[in-house]
Amino acid sequence: MKKEYTIPKKLLGGKRKDVISWDEDFMLHAVVASSRSKDPNSQVGACIVGKNNRILSLGYNGAPNTWDDNNFPWERDNKEAKYNKYPYVIHGEMNALLNYKGDNKDLEGATVYVTLFPCHECAKFLAQAGIKRIVYLSDKYNGTEDNIMSKTCMEYCGIEYQELSTDLQKDYMVSLKPDTGIKRVDK
Numbered sequence: 544m545k546k547e548y549t550i551p552k553k554l555l556g557g558k559r560k561d562v563i564s565w566d567e568d569f570m571l572h573a574v575v576a577s578s579r580s581k582d583p584n585s586q587v588g589a590c591i592v593g594k595n596n597r598i599l600s601l602g603y604n605g606a607p608n609t610w611d612d613n614n615f616p617w618e619r620d621n622k623e624a625k626y627n628k629y630p631y632v633i634h635g636e637m638n639a640l641l642n643y644k645g646d647n648k649d650l651e652g653a654t655v656y657v658t659l660f661p662c663h664e665c666a667k668f669l670a671q672a673g674i675k676r677i678v679y680l681s682d683k684y685n686g687t688e689d690n691i692m693s694k695t696c697m698e699y700c701g702i703e704y705q706e707l708s709t710d711l712q713k714d715y716m717v718s719l720k721p722d723t724g725i726k727r728v729d730k
């Protein structure tokens with residue numbers, strides 16, 4: 544189709560160059576989500592992104608819906624399993640899956656941005672939901688049995704996983720003022 548008019552070249556190309564990448568943007572959403580976690584030891588956020596870079600859902604680790612988190616056992620080391628958080632807490636990536644109220648088909652082929660590498664339980668649920676890519680910030684449990692099981696599950700289920708390649712802490716300047724926001728630091 545013939546163009547109606549052409550914009551003169553000298554009027555093009557004035558865009559900002561220090562914008563953050565999509566991967567960084569989605570990871571920052573996951574980081575912000577993690578800030579809501581009441582867990583005193585571990586705050587994990589997740590951001591699910593579908594086709595066309597659309598954010599589908601966010602989640603963080605917390606108590607199940609309607610369980611007052613003032614009355615939740617955040618313990619880790621109690622000898623009685625029922626007094627620890629583990630049987631009850633819902634992980635960030637699982638919450639992000641469950642928080643999505645749209646069409647489940649949208650999750651097919653989606654990417655999950657997580658602040659911490661998913662555990663083996665979440666890995667299988669992500670696989671079952673159709674997630675195909677994981678981008679993570681920290682893999683501090685790398686090499687532990689749970690971590691190996693998680694990676695095994697992802698590999699057999701065809702889920703790619705990769706660490707976010709930039710250092711959000713070092714490479715960006717963060718301001719909470721509009722028009723300043725988050726910018727890449729000149730190197």
Ligand SMILES: [Zn+2]
Nearest residue numbers: 634661662665
């Ligand atoms: Zn998990």
